[in-house]
Amino acid sequence: MIHQVIFEQGNGTTFQKGTTMKIPLSAVIHATIGAAVVSAVVLASAQPAHDKPAMPNPPTPPAMPSMPAMPGAGAGVGAGAHGEPGAHGAVGANPKPDTGAAGQVNPALNEVDPAKAMQEWMTLSSPGKAHEKLKAMEGSYKTTTRVWMQPGGQPMESQGKATFKMILGGRFLQQDFEGQMMGMPQMGLGLLGYDNHRKQFMGVWCDTFATTMYTMAGGLSKDGKSITMFGQMDEPSTKEIGKIVKWVTREQDKDTFFFEAWEVQYGEPFMVMQVRYDRAK
Secondary structure (H helix, E strand, O other), X not given: OOOOOOOOOOOOOOOOOOOOOOOOHHHHHOOOOXXXXXOOOOOOOOOOHHHOOOOOOOOXXXXXXXXXXXXXXXXXXXXXXXXOOOOOOOOOOOOOOOOOOOOOXXXXXXXXXXXXXXXXXXXXXOOXXXXXXXXXXXXXXXXXXXXXXXXXXXOEEEEEEEEEEEEOOOOEEEEEEEEEEOOEEEEEEEEEEEEOOOOEEEEEEEEOOXXXXXXXXXXXXXXXXXXXXXXXXXXXXXXXXXXXXXXXEEEEEOOEEEEEEEEOOOOOOEEEEXXXXXXXX
């Protein structure tokens, strides 16, 4: 279960039309990016080829679906040396890798002024206004988690607690979570930050219900009270790899906010989990 400071943007996105399906619990708990890539290494030998059995071809890994464009793509999250958040943040495109020959550096480096490059690096690595927004979330909270297995169903409810604190010189918000899921204890660790270079919020989550680490990215809403983040998850019970998932958190006031997990890939989007965070008095 990802308990991050995530805020809403837009009205959701439908990626495929169809009948809404029941969502297994693991779809509610986690989100992930990536699939395992299997490779084989064939060792060369001085012996003739017919003396050694041929190595079997490795299995082909499942194809990964592409990440959807963020609402308001192209608008950015705001300009500024310190990455101030702005309206309709979009997940930025990945930079193109260097395609030079092996052993060569990117020719563009020849045009780089080392002094200016160092100054830009120092500016981008310094916390800004977006990080001040994250710092406002520091503190201890009581949590109430509600989970829906299907639209309109009766939610399961559990109680927990969470502590948020800024780390690494005010660059990242760390969450330590303790709660329950289906009567079993759950502990989780999350990080939320703002990338000044890509101008987007980025998150990482891991917990005792999985052996993987999940990542997500998204942008800020116009009113500055919400962020929408997208990521991918694997669903072992349905054999899905890299399913797109949306996380939304709505800020109610300085002491209360709501985290929501949304199923968006089948038919109309619907909320499968909500966590209410109330600042402990």
